[in-house]
Amino acid sequence: MLEINKLAGYFLPCKITVYRDKGKIKVGMPKPSVLLRSLNNEELNTISDEIERRLMSAIQKSI
Known part of the structure; x- marks a missing residue:
């Protein structure tokens, strides 16, 4: 992604929050x-x- 547009670095890495x-x-x-x-x-x-599809899949598998 950074090779395509260096500004993408502002959004990486993708954050995942877990809380009660x-x-x-x-x-x-x-x-x-x-x-x-x-x-x-x-x-x-x-x-x-x-990326979003993969992250959502990982989250679904974890719950």
């Missing part, structure tokens, strides 16, 4: 697809969509 709220464990993250759309680069959009 009212007795329930919650997992969340800012969506890479939303963050990287601000760079207006179709190639980055495609990559960020795939």
